[in-house]
Amino acid sequence: TRKRFENKVAVITGAASGIGAATARLLAREGAHVVLADLNDNGGASIAADLGATAMAIKCDVSSAADIEALIKAAVDRHGRIDILFNNAGIGSFGTSVEIQPAEWERVIAVDLHSVYYACHFAIPHMPRGGAIVNTASISGMGGDYRFAAYNAAKGAVINYTRALAVDHARDGIRVNALCPGLVVTPITAGAQQLPGLKEEWESRIPLGRAAQPEEMASVVAFLASEDASYVTGTIMVADGGTTAH
Numbered sequence: 234t235r236k237r238f239e240n241k242v243a244v245i246t247g248a249a250s251g252i253g254a255a256t257a258r259l260l261a262r263e264g265a266h267v268v269l270a271d272l273n274d275n276g277g278a279s280i281a282a283d284l285g286a287t288a289m290a291i292k293c294d295v296s297s298a299a300d301i302e303a304l305i306k307a308a309v310d311r312h313g314r315i316d317i318l319f320n321n322a323g324i325g326s327f328g329t330s331v332e333i334q335p336a337e338w339e340r341v342i343a344v345d346l347h348s349v350y351y352a353c354h355f356a357i358p359h360m361p362r363g364g365a366i367v368n369t370a371s372i373s374g375m376g377g378d379y380r381f382a383a384y385n386a387a388k389g390a391v392i393n394y395t396r397a398l399a400v401d402h403a404r405d406g407i408r409v410n411a412l413c414p415g416l417v418v419t420p421i422t423a424g425a426q427q428l429p430g431l432k433e434e435w436e437s438r439i440p441l442g443r444a445a446q447p448e449e450m451a452s453v454v455a456f457l458a459s460e461d462a463s464y465v466t467g468t469i470m471v472a473d474g475g476t477t478a479h
C-alpha cells in the first residue's frame with residue numbers, strides 16, 4: 234500500500250462512526266498519527282485502539298469552542314503540529330422552518346457549522362505549509378430537500394465557508410476543500426433506511442443505484458488531504474453516485 238501520510242498528524246472529528254471512522258482507519262493505514270474526536274465512545278477510543286500506538290481519542294462536543302480549543306491543544310501538545318484537519322462531525326435534522334423549534338435550529342447550526350469555524354480558528358495557527366483541511370458538507374448543502382431546512386442551511390454555509398478559508402489561507406500553504414457526500418450507509422441514515430420503501434425510493438434517485446459505503450468517502454477525503462491534490466483548493470468535491478448530475 235501507498236503511505237501518503239507518513240508521520241502526518243491528522244485531527245478527525247466525528248471519528249467514532251461512519252465516514253470519520255473510515256477516514257481515521259485509512260489515514261492511519263497510510264502512516265498518519267490520528268487524533269480522533271467525538272462526543273461518543275470516549276472520542277472514538279475503540280477505533281483508536283486498533284490504529285497503533287500514536288492514535289489518540291479525545292471526547293469533545295464540536296459545538297463547544299472550549300472543547301475544540303482543548304482538542305487542538307491536546308493534539309499539539311502530543312505532536313507539535315497539525316497537518317490535516319478533517320471537520321466531519323455533524324448531525325441531521327428533520328422539519329420545515331415552521332416545524333423545527335429554535336433550540337434545534339441552533340443546535341444543528343452549532344454542530345454542523347460553528348464547529349468548523351472553531352476548529353479552523355484554533356488549528357490553523359499550528360498548521361505548517363503543506364497542511365490540508367477537509368470539511369464534510371453534503372449534497373444537501375447544494376439545494377433544498379423537503380423538510381431538511383436547518384441541515385440545508387448549515388451545509389450550504391459550510392460550502393461557502395470552505396471557499397473563504399481556501400482564499401484566506403492559500404498563501405499560508407494550507408489547502409481547504411469540502412466533501413459533499415450523497416447517501417452513505419452510516420448510523421445517521423440507518424434509521425430512515427429502515428422505513429418501508431424509503432431506501433428503495435432514495436436509491437432510485439441515485440444513478441449508480443446504491444448508497445455509498447463510508448470507505449468510498451474516506452478515499453476521497455484522503456485524496457483531498459494528500460499531496461496528490463497539491464493544486465486543489467477551494468473545491469467542492471461531490472461524491473454522490475451521480476445524484477446531482479441530473
Ligand code: NAD
Binds near residue numbers: 253420
Ligand atoms: P455518523 O453518525 O456515523 O457519524 C457522525 C459522528 O459525529 C458520530 O460518531 C457522532 O457521535 C459525531 N458527532 C455528532 N455530534 C457531535 C458533536 N456535537 N461533537 C462531536 N461529535 C459529534 O454519520 P456520518 O454519515 O459518518 O456523518 C459524518 C458527516 O457526513 C456528517 O457531517 C454528515 O452530515 C455528513 N453527511 C452524511 C451523509 C450520509 O448519507 N451518511 C450524507 C451527506 C453528508
